[in-house]
Amino acid sequence: MRIIPPLYIITPTYRRPEQIAELTRLAQTLMHVQNVHWLVIEDAKEKTPHVTELLSRTGISFEHLLAPMPESYKLRKGSKPRGVSNRNRGLEWLRENATSGVFYFADDDNTYDIKIFEEMRSTEKVSMWPVGLCTKTGLSTPILKNGSFSGFFDGWIAGRKFPVDMAGFAVSVKFLLERPRAAMPYKPGFEEDGFLKSLAPFEPKQIEFKAQNCTKILVWHTQTRKNEPALAIDTAKYGNTNLIMLRQQIV
Template identity: 70%
Template sequence: MEEQKTHFRQIIILYYYHKGKTAVQNIRYAVYQVQITNGLSPEISSMLVQELINQLSENVSVASRNHFKSPPQSQLSAMAIHRAVTPRPSVPSEESFEEPLYIITPTYRRPEQIPELTRMAHTLMLVKNIHWLVIEDATVATKQVTTLLERTGLKFDHLIAPMPEKYKLKKGAKPRGVSNRNRGLQWIRANATKGVFYFADDDNTYDIELFDEIRKTKTVSMFPVGLCTKFGLSSPILKNGKFAGFYDGWVAGRKFPVDMAGFAVNVKFLHQRPNATMPFRAGYEEDGFLKSLAPFEPRDAQLLADNCTKVLAWHTQTKKNEPSAPLDMKLYGATNLVKLKQQIV
């Protein structure tokens, strides 16, 4: 209870001293600051926001007469108890007016899968009005992935899209993630009418600011990606504020030498190009997809991230792990290790 009271005191102080545009925006700002400081979950934070908005509406005249003094201790206690037991009200919020973001994430079963998706989930849980399309290269959805997605509280669809056998059997580099991303495009065409979609691999790292940026996308936007190729960077080049080419460590004759994490597309723009798709050609997936959005030229791209001066997406790579050794059931069959091993590939 004391911890809850402390959170409310912090929010109230931030609320009255933050110079925001509206009372609701001030509340959201204050709760967000307390969330990142104290590690509150997005669900609890959302509940706090709504509780304080309701409280503000009920007591605006009282607050005015008292010159915005903090509520008494008894009121704080009552608010905390009410928040703990009352379900979140289903009323319109500012989130309803944000353009939706559709995050398309290809994934496949491996030791790092759940850790990678867990890390990514905690980033996405901080983003408003987001729908996560997690698409496995598998014939059956992995139960652990579904369980993780359900725990996040995010809007999501867990889909499967195995790589066609002819590409699995092909020698050399495989066009990984293509069937997954094309399945995501199929879902977008069938279910989305507005907003922006973004191909976000589960082994990358994303700055929270990136999602505010890509929400601005009207056609196709582009921005830098760090830790990419031998140059350590993949980015559009701007000279005197205008597009002047691409900087990438592997051009290889590509019209669009960009990283998969370096562009986003408006949903309406995609609908206007019903034949747009990603080719099953290793190394040329991005280039092939962007060319399929014709009419669209590199100079037409909407350049984000402060004129491509900020790195907001990083092509990080987790160390590859060997599959875990089988558990000796004779020795450990009656121990906690059985359940733990079920979580490890």
Template identity: 45%
Template sequence: MTMVMATIDVASLHTAIPHTGGIKASKVLSMKGRTLLLLLSIWILLYIARYPEKFPALKFRSVVSETTTIPIIFVITPTYARLVQKAELTRLTLAFRQVPALHWIVVEDALQKTQVVRNLLQRSGIPYTHLSIQSLKDVRKARGTLQRNLGLSWLRETFYPEDAPEGVVYFADDDNTYSLEIFEEMRYTKKVSVWPVAFVGGLRYESVKVNMEGKVAGWFVKIFPSRSFAIDMAGFAINLKLILEKRTAIFRLDVAAGYQEPSLLQDLVTMEELEPKADNCTKILVWHTKTQTPNLRNDKNFTDPNVEV
């Protein structure tokens, strides 16, 4: 974790120097030292302002201590280059910019960060972190796994458990649709909160079974119901400090499709510790939507390929 501390002793800069017919060498050196300290302090502050992404811990500590009185929602979104990528991310931008105290961690499936995503994030008005890591060849069943894990690594490298801000971590894929309500539902998660997700698993919605005591007692799913945590990626959020304390908990690549979620959750919490949200999991606030691939059969050598869409 990188920390920069800079203090400018303003009072010392205004200390009167006695006029005794000349200035002693010691006072000249003192004046030079003060000037150098002032210049160095100004340079450090300007550098932090120019490159805030290099000092994430300093930035968040300032935000939490001075302006934010509610937990921060850290949204991790994997994304990859395709025709509808910008449209998908734009739709998320319109929702996320309305959520207070939200920090968006966008992780591209690419060797390098692209200008398309960089431009979108810079214009979004949302506090963000932009990362990239390319998936392994022939990995299709677990697309987004390396990207989500990189987002977790960034959080663990940025914060220590003992001085991290209050917050929650949510994995929001770029093709889903999110109600603004879901973010306020998850904000005060103690360990892991859960809720239904629509249009997943061949059902109108998947959910958890909640008993009369308001505790999760099972899974309302059709596909792989015997999973330790039969839940969709969009159906849970995790307290930030739990992520920081359980440093080895990650999404695993060596599991079958549909088992990435339990591969992480089983190292964090038990089923009895899950916290049902959305009116005891009776309200749908997240939709597992898919954007149709555009039909471009008439576009060969017609539109300008340099125009970003």
């Protein structure tokens, strides 16, 4: 009987109007994936009850963790390193609890073909593939010429050694455990590059290319449109109706 290596899916999230909708969409995808353990990590000081309830009824093996962004970064002006504390908390959990398998940073606002999860499962070190709808180029991917690596294609290279999207790579747990200092930096725009460089010794020529040698798009950086917080319900008018319960589920 073939043993299916475990997949650890690390999803940073935070409370917002779209949170439950996006986690629901991702949950419906992961429900079709075998031997998966979902690490849902909130940028919050307390767990959101609706997130806990959603995770509990999916039937997916999961951890619901907390990792608030450090206050020093919240107070900074301009771009903030969103999701970094969450992802580093996920790495910490893996070091404490996992010994084999593959992990993947799956943001809740992306769209995934279930094929990508089976593609990444065989990762021995670091695997990569194309991501659609990413930056002004519409695409982020390693470039292969005659089947061999020749660089990266991305709308924002910025001198990065690994100019790739967060959704475009997976890493072997064993490979991570051999690098106890590997972590994601609190540097907006350079999170992926910094993390992949922290896996040294590791060079682009060692990348394992998936999605039919990077010729298929199996994940898209869709980014749901942001919604304004919902208006309050007039309790005098609707106090004895279903609207009260429904409003409690909306941010």
